[in-house]
Amino acid sequence: xxxxxxxxxxxxxxxxxPDALRSDxxxxxxxxxxxxxxSVCVNSFWVPLITRxxxxxxxxxxxxxxxxxxxxxxxxxxxxxxxxxxxGAAEIDMVLNVGALLSGDTATAESDIAAVVRASHAGxxxxxxxxxxxxxSEDAKVLACRIxxxxGADYVKTSxxxxxxxxxxxxxxxxxxxxxxxxxxxxxxxxxxxxxVRAMVAAGASRVGASASVAIMEAALLESKALESKALESxxxxxx
Numbered sequence: 001x002x003x004x005x006x007x008x009x010x011x012x013x014x015x016x017x018p019d020a021l022r023s024d025x026x027x028x029x030x031x032x033x034x035x036x037x038x039s040v041c042v043n044s045f046w047v048p049l050i051t052r053x054x055x056x057x058x059x060x061x062x063x064x065x066x067x068x069x070x071x072x073x074x075x076x077x078x079x080x081x082x083x084x085x086x087x088g089a090a091e092i093d094m095v096l097n098v099g100a101l102l103s104g105d106t107a108t109a110e111s112d113i114a115a116v117v118r119a120s121h122a123g124x125x126x127x128x129x130x131x132x133x134x135x136x137s138e139d140a141k142v143l144a145c146r147i148x149x150x151x152g153a154d155y156v157k158t159s160x161x162x163x164x165x166x167x168x169x170x171x172x173x174x175x176x177x178x179x180x181x182x183x184x185x186x187x188x189x190x191x192x193x194x195x196x197v198r199a200m201v202a203a204g205a206s207r208v209g210a211s212a213s214v215a216i217m218e219a220a221l222l223e224s225k226a227l228e229s230k231a232l233e234s235x236x237x238x239x240x
Contacts, residue, residue, distance in 0.1 A: 012209040013037040029053035051088030062091035068160040070095030074112045078119045085123035092120045093128045113151035128155035133171045134163040145178040159189030166190030169203040176204030194219040
């Protein structure tokens with residue numbers, strides 16, 4: 001993966017810290033505009049602000065619903081989604097009702113997702129379902145992905161970033177095998193380096209969530225410059 005727009009367009013530039021200031025969110029938006037990231041992902045309070053900051057650009061407005069535990073009522077998640085979409089959100093990263101899933105109540109877990117999908121799609125926004133892989137067995141991860149697809153989700157996503165661990169290449173590969181080629185798979189949680197991004201993409205991720213996005217892009221730029229310098233030196237040696 002070379003340093004180009006394609007790398008940036010894989011990344012949801014994320015700021016979900018509870019102590020994020022307005023100035024922090026504005027900075028993240030400026031960074032996203034500079035690199036042309038896929039989206040900026042924020043808590044729903046900040047959606048009106050980033051909608052204004054990103055207006056006219058290709059960077060999407062992304063927010064979360066039922067974050068970070070997934071244990072809110074479906075009505076609450078739907079209301080949060082509808083309000084965010086009305087305020088400009090184009091992507092909703094919702095958290096699966098993990099407790100319902102692990103209790104064997106897959107019907108409730110699926111209907112919860114489906115309700116958010118309906119509210120989101122009605123406003124032209126897509127939905128990523130956070131299954132919180134750190135809390136699930138392999139069989140439960142597969143089940144979570146299957147019900148997300150059955151409920152109409154556009155993506156499945158590994159993690160909130162607030163659980164005991166985040167994305168792994170093994171989980172991404174499992175999720176990709178489960179959902180097939182037509183559903184997005186987002187790796188999120190603990191992705192801090194260019195190598196991390198490459199590992200996730202190689203495993204099957206089509207989107208990556210990161211707060212270290214700028215450092216990742218700067219590493220890619222340094223690598224690109226080093227490769228260009230090496231190529232120039234090689235051509236100079238050939239012509240000597």
